Amino acid sequence: MQRVRVGPLDAEQQGAIADLFGAVRLPGEYATVSMTDLDAVLNDVIGCTAYEVVEQLVGPIGDRAAERRSAAAERNRLWAWLSGHEVVRAQPALQTWVASTRRNGLIERSVERTRAVLDQALCVLGELPGVGTPLPVFVDSVLSDPHGLDEGTRLHTMVVRALAAVYGIDPPSDAGQLRALWDRAGIADDELSSTVLAAGLRITTEGDVIGRILHMCAEAGHAAALTLQQLRASSRIVDAPDRVWVVENPSVLALALARFGARCPPMICTSGWPSSAGVRLLQQLSKAGTRSLVRCGSAPSAYLRRETQLPASVVEFLDSNSNKSGLGGVCAARVFPSFPVTGTCATLDGENLVWSPREAARGTPAQPTGRRVR
Template sequence: MTNAGAEGEPPLDAESLAFLNRPGLTRLWAAARTRLERGGLQPTGTIRLQNLDAQEREALSLLLARPVTGPTATIRLPDLDIRLRASAVGRGLAATLAELGPPLTDRRAARNAAQAERIRLWSAAETTLAATPLAGQPWARPWLEEIRRGGTLTRQPSGTALTTVTQAIDTLATLFPGTTPGPAPATWGRGELATRTTGSAHGLDDGTLLARLVLRGIAAARGADVPTDAPGRRALWRRASVIPDEVSSTVLTYGLRPRGGTWGEKTLRERADRALETHLTLRELRTLRLNMPPGTRVHVCENPRVVEAAADAGCTAPLVCTSGSATTVVLTLLDALATAGCAFAYHGDFDWTGIALANRIMERYRAEPWRMTAADYEYLATRAELHGTPSLPLAGPQVAAVWDAELAPIMEAFGVALHEECALEPLLGDLE
């Protein structure tokens, strides 16, 4: 609330301000504010207040200079405006409300302005599209119309919306420079393409609004569905001669011995024989054949320290590390191993984030818990307590373990988070 007067008017005196701020008038001012903001800030029409209590009836009677005795009152806003001007308040309803609360918003004008802005946005988008090779492609205008109907852009600030749709059109025109949606003459890296059309190498990063709009355009050009997962999005980029980043993210592996005579298969076997860990990229996984011996049991861990310790100990069992997250590259490798007929055993941190990750892996691959039961947790927590190991508090909301209903309650009872490194000794024993 502010004591500053409306523009050109002195502030309300303390007595008038105190009267207008009486609790009995609170609902009146709220209803009047709503009506004025919807009606172009003009004091027209009526408001109806129901279920009035004694305090409200008294305050309204004094304000309106007429008795209000029943549970309901109907107030004509023109009359209230005149009454305020003629009283010690000395100003109309709009100025009074502005003094009692935040500035009034002319919602009708705002709606009209927003509508005009939308018209300008789509007119500019149509003009931009018409000036590119996309104008001759039958899918382009339906793509733009679908974006318009979806409303995503109109929820953005006007400048952002115009920039985004313009960049989407420019990007698609770069990818499809001819009059038919054939492949572009050049192959683009996604970062390179983004730099050319947005000025930023990250302009087309996965998950950005611009990337979503461009992918919708590529799907329209190719007659394909819009993908809902990361592998599908990467595949769609490739259909437009765009190479997504497939080398910066890796999955840490150890002890994989696929059968076969290709360079990649031989390399994995040789590194496994030398007790060397291997980082695999998405690019490698797209071409690598993981023909594993039938029934191969692959252990999956959460933390790289387990892989490091397994390598130091010369363990022989296959091991895959999620590095704390089920990223696309991790899931791509596990999917390939599952397709090859491998079985999985999973171990991770005993904290709620670790349990959530374990749930995801176990449900997706029907993995067995690997020393991840309530009994395993209780043993490790008790041992840490006996050894005087400083404890890490268990934080966050509880997450039930899909493989052991007793695990979450016992973790809650101990209240201690245990990272995977606490279990290195028994884990390494299983990997020998």
């Protein structure tokens, strides 16, 4: 600041300014004061600058411009940390949540407070999907506070909005939608709402209905919907396929069943982020020695590997083309390896099948060629 305009000035004040600067005329009702001239006069009279005089009168004066720059830099560091966090990098769909959180601004205008809540939210998201654990138990294990995600808290709102971004849906507007969202994230308040789809999966279990349901549906060329209750009641799998294809999109499962019917190879559909039922089924198959071939984007792959705790010896994550929406955005023609990306030949159970994209568009089933594949 180089100059200051002061006023309105009464006669006494006009005279004081004229005396201070040694002016021969009064300045008028308003006066423009040069800070350089004022500093020179004060230095000559009392040995202080105007800045030092004001500090003695009112206390320390901050550099507001510098403070604003520092605050802006601190906010930018916060949002850069959030955008680059490993949980956000592993799940690109969270970038929309990051942008929304940034637009909402700081909590209580505090970077420190905002980062603390965000850190808790990321800890929660990093442990999802769960395996059907009740919400208070899950939160206590992650945050050491069973009420940490109570409805109405900032943290609860933040996590719910993040999950909605992951699944590409609007935030829940009622209790039913909220329960459904938690269930999709593997936090189920009952064992019937969490399900997983399977097709062509023939397994033998010890004395429960899972094996019979899967066999009947596979023989009929239908998909089976297994509940978490059924899977929890299931005993050890004693006979399972050597490998199973794991996909995200139910339309891929429908396409496979339409093409191959009762000859559909073993497939599991997670319908995006694996539910509690999906996690449990994959864990049971892993214990039985089944190798899971996962066709999905890199982000859900990372979560699937960690949350199912599948050892590297029984899981393989295959390349696929996924769009920017994250979960559930896999191109169906590339997800299921028995369908060619280009060309006209597919392979199923060692037999060559003729299949082309044009025939697929017309709904023509794949036809055997009679040639075996070694």
